[in-house]
Amino acid sequence: MWLINCSNYALERFDSAPHGLYLILSHTWGDGEVTFGDIANLEQARKMKGFQKIRGVCKVARSRGFSHAWVDTCCIDKTSSAELSESINSMFHWYRSAAVCIALLEDLDGGGGDGDGLATEEQLRPCRWFTRGWTLQEMIAPVFVEFYDKRWKLRGTKGQLISPLHAITRIDEDVLNGAADPLSLQSVAAARRMSWAADRTTTRVEDLAYCLMGIFGLNMPLLYGEGPKAFQRLQEMIVRTSGDMSVFAWHDPFEAFALGGSSFRGLFAAHPSQFRSCTTIETIHDPVIPAPSIAVTNAGIEF
Known part of the structure; x- marks a missing residue:
């Protein structure tokens, strides 16, 4: 794991994530991001638009007494397929292990808010950060998340903003407030997640x-180029490892109209959007009733 030394912006290698000893940035990518190769030439990196994010998170880290920070744009060598795969597979753990996650909402204006300066649901809802796939785990995994606007002004913590965050994301409040550790998170129905x-x-x-x-x-191994099959592989692995049959509860309201209603497809969803109506699904855990036996084979699903 690479971390930025907040004193000189140099990258330093760690064998594992130093639990609770670094800050981590959550953001959406834009133009002029500083990559792993760019930061090696610090003089040039400082001239790039994306360096403002690195400077900002390091400033917050130093003010809290932390010497290191992690930013995905420059702390992963994406030219190495092995490092990229390891990093993506470790991402949830890295965000969970950080002392604080700094969520930068670059399209959140600096003014307004409630009487305490906290961002309101009306201000937060249009932010692009809530529409990106990667920021989902970046909101759930860390125990502590702080939300900053485009001027790097603190607009509230995950705990303080629990109500608007739940309204915007539909994520259970006990998951958002950190009560759901990685083990209890797995008790939430797969379809609901x-x-x-x-x-x-x-x-x-x-x-x-x-x-x-x-x-x-x-x-999972990363196979860029496999397209939508990656989402099917994920569902197969969920079934194989947990036996959670809620993964079959997806619904596509438009599928009945495809090819005159005569289209054929498998048991798995094609896209996460087909689980939109599954926000209240629960998995029943009964010690008396054994979990169903499900097997994923090359011939299909066996119950």
Whole structure:
């Protein structure tokens, strides 16, 4: 794991995430982001638009007494497929292990808010941050999240904004407030967790699956180029590892009209949006009734 030294902006390598000893940034990508290769030439990196994010999170880290920070744009060597795969599979853990996650909402204006300066639901709802796939786990995994506007003004913590965050994302409040640790998060029905991603998008279609791995406690090999099959692989792995049959509860209101209502498809959803109506689904855990036996084979699903 690479971390930025907040004193000199140099990258330093750690064998594992130093729990509670670094700040981590959550943001949406834009023009002029500083990459792993860019930051090696600090003089040039400072001239790039994206360096303002690095400077901002390091300033917050230093003010809190932390010496290191992690920013996805420059702390992953994306030219190495092995490092990229390891990083994406470790992402949920890295956000969970950070002392604080700094969520930068670059389209949130600096003015307004309630009497305490907290951002309101009306101000937060249009922010692009709530529409991106990767920021879903970046909101759920960390225990502490602080939301900053485009002027780097603190507009509230995850705990303070629990009500508007729930209204915008439909994520259970006990998940948002940190009560759901990685183990109890797995007790939330798979279809319900999928519904949290129903209105989110990613630049690459495969990332619609990869950005959800941590929320389901899974690790998968990355196969960029496989397209929508990545989302099917994710669902197969959920069934294989948990036996959670709620993954079959998806609904596509438009499918009945495809090809005159005679189209054929498999048991798995094609997109997280097909779980949009699954926000209240629950999984019943009964010690008397054994979990169903489900097997994923090359011939299909066996019950």
